[in-house]
Amino acid sequence: MQLKELSEQTGVSAASIKYYLREGLLPAGESVHATRAQYSDRHVSRLRLIQALRKxxxxxxxxxxxxxxxxxxxxxxxxxxxxxxxxxxxxxxxxxxxxxxxxxxxxxxxxxxxxxxxxxxxxxxxxxxxxxxxxxxxxxxxxxxxxxxxxxxxxxxxxxxxxxxxxxxxxxxxxxxxxxxxxxxxxxxxxxxxxxxxxxxxxxxxx
Structure with missing residues (x-):
């Protein structure tokens, strides 16, 4: 899935996802293009964890x-x-x-x-x-x-x-x-x- 799909599935904004990526809380996606990456269920699981720990x-x-x-x-x-x-x-x-x-x-x-x-x-x-x-x-x-x-x-x-x-x-x-x-x-x-x-x-x- 792409960033937009990851955001929609988890309810986490694209801006927050990018922040978590920069902070190293979320592993980088698999690069498929210079400006595009693919994300998996592993990223969904990690995002839900981060959100629960915060909220x-x-x-x-x-x-x-x-x-x-x-x-x-x-x-x-x-x-x-x-x-x-x-x-x-x-x-x-x-x-x-x-x-x-x-x-x-x-x-x-x-x-x-x-x-x-x-x-x-x-x-x-x-x-x-x-x-x-x-x-x-x-x-x-x-x-x-x-x-x-x-x-x-x-x-x-x-x-x-x-x-x-x-x-x-x-x-x-x-x-x-x-x-x-x-x-x-x-x-x-x-x-x-x-x-x-x-x-x-x-x-x-x-x-």
Whole structure:
């Protein structure tokens, strides 16, 4: 297909497609003329991924470029998924200048759930948050961590199963990124409703 057809099929303007080509987010088409190129389903898949990362997950061009470079370099699936999670959930905002962050509460929850005892951005982010809560005088008892992590362990397992099945790397990133973004917000909305419902029961008896 030509540029016009690619634009019509994906709903992405020709100007945006040319921009993505210049930025290296979209691979060049097959040249058939000095000023003309042919595009394939691979370009359709990549464009849909770029649009979803921008419009749904809210990523900027540099963040998208970093993820696509990992994919195009053939990064292992675990490394790619870790990068997607780090970027989409903002885990890269946690400073790791001190190396891996450890807390007693964080170590305890890993043992409670029998999760792999290995460093990760997610673990650093949790430990940084636990450290912040401790510094603010809001420590988290092990019993609460046990209850929270037990519920979220099931959710995490379902999320990974649902969002990482595709073999195509573009589709993998798309489902993982959009899934992580939307599912994490769904969990927060459900938690908010649960909290509101318990507050109503407590403070408005009979409802």
């Amino acid at each position: 749904v997950a809210g990523l900027n061009i540099e963040q998208i470029r970093n993820l696509l470079q990992l994919a195009d370099c053939g990064a292992p699936r675990l490394e790619l998924l870790a990068a997607v999670q780090r970027t989409v959930l903002g885990l890269d905002a946690v400073s790791t200048d001190r190396g891996d962050i450890r807390t007693e509460a964080g170590d305890a929850v890993v043992r409670l759930r029998n999760w792999p005892d290995v460093p990760s951005d997610a673990r650093n982010a949790l430990n940084a948050h636990l450290s912040l809560m401790e510094s603010l005088g809001v420590p988290v008892p092990v019993e609460l961590l046990d209850a929270y992590s037990k519920a979220l362990d099931d959710i995490g397992s379902l999320d990974i199963s649902a969002t990482t099945a595709p073999e195509d790397v573009n589709q993998l990133i798309l489902t993982a990124a959009v899934g992580m973004h939307l599912h994490s917000r769904l969990v927060l909305k459900l938690l908010a409703l649960a909290q509101a419902s318990h507050a109503i029961r407590r403070y408005e008896p009979g409802t």
